[in-house]
């Protein structure tokens with residue numbers, strides 16, 4: 001039986017802090033009503049999220065069990081694909097449900113389309129994810145999923161003490177059909193369903209189709225940014241092109257990362273520019289999965305009001321520790337059920353966090369297997385190479401590392417001046433010093449790196 005102690009998380013989620021942040025005009029001037037209907041509904045949803053994620057474990061487990069049973073009953077009723085998979089499995093029993101692979105998901109989506117939704121879910125739209133593998137995945141997401149994600153991200157800002165009155169720039173990387181290659185949408189608030197309750201700064205949504213981020217710089221400089229919400233590779237490329245100081249000049253104070261792991265280079269850039277970093281574990285198919293703990297490095301508190309995360313076999317040896325494969329169940333995935341979905345990431349799940357947070361926590365999120373070096377023993381290890389390390393050897397504009405053979409690491413380099421034979425050897429020695437004596441390295445000077453069609457630019461890729 002799980003213990004029912006409440007979280008010892010500080011009063012960030014306390015009512016007093018919440019009411020202090022509320023707009024003064026949120027309170028009704030009528031003497032008998034404090035908050036009107038329009039404000040009560042979103043704020044009660046916010047309180048539900050807070051109670052679920054920071055409240056007692058027993059209550060949460062009961063709620064999750066009910067959600068799981070309802071989702072599985074819905075999937076079984078409306079999908080032949082799921083009826084077959086759940087044959088003989090009791091509604092709510094994850095342990096006997098087979099993991100859902102990407103290919104199987106694609107089969108369900110293309111064969112059955114969107115499952116019927118009741119009114120509370122609103123309409124559904126097909127969303128294609130970019131995917132770091134180059135193969136896009138498509139799922140149907142409902143209006144309710146979008147509204148939940150907006151609420152959940154505001155809840156996190158309140159818990160983390162992020163200033164809501166900052167302007168926000170949200171960056172989306174999608175194909176754009178105009179000659180300049182990007183669009184900017186402007187709004188007066190990023191409060192979403194909570195805009196009548198909390199005052200926020202302005203909202204800009206930059207949709208960019210890839211390529212060179214520096215071209216949008218002038219437009220972004222029109223007003224201070226404050227909070228930026230983007231995938232790490234966008235911000236890293238932006239900072240590499242414009243310089244870390246530029247981020248500061250643009251008024252960036254807070255960075256909420258999503259979609260990928262933040263690499264060492266970007267951590268350096270943010271530290272240099274004095275930007276507070278809040279890391280998020282999320283996927284476009286699911287939305288919020290976990291949020292980085294402010295006090296325990298590398299830990300992510302799981303968004304238990306949205307997902308169940310399990311760490312299962314096969315276990316992989318990473319730096320001498322066994323790390324499992326992550327399966328994510330999206331509790332609100334009524335349009336396209338995602339039950340024990342294998343996102344392709346590896347990590348460990350603990351019942352609570354070292355900081356005192358009483359909910360499930362991912363402790364060793366390693367991201368994709370392909371982002372780790374594979375040793376001849378089968379063990380995996382992170383290969384950490386910062387741009388500044390390479391800059392000591394030559395004026396490097398872009399680089400990528402690829403493990404192309406069991407013992408070979410290829411360093412692709414784009415430099416501002418031709419690379420001497422001596423410099424090439426220095427690079428090779430440096431890579432071996434980082435990767436280990438089991439490896440040899442080959443430095444290749446290129447005119448450009450072929451990053452492929454997706455927006456994600458992974459500095460390291462294991463191809464064996």
Ligand SMILES: [Zn+2]
Pocket residue numbers: 293294295296299301353354355356357
């Ligand atoms: Zn924690």
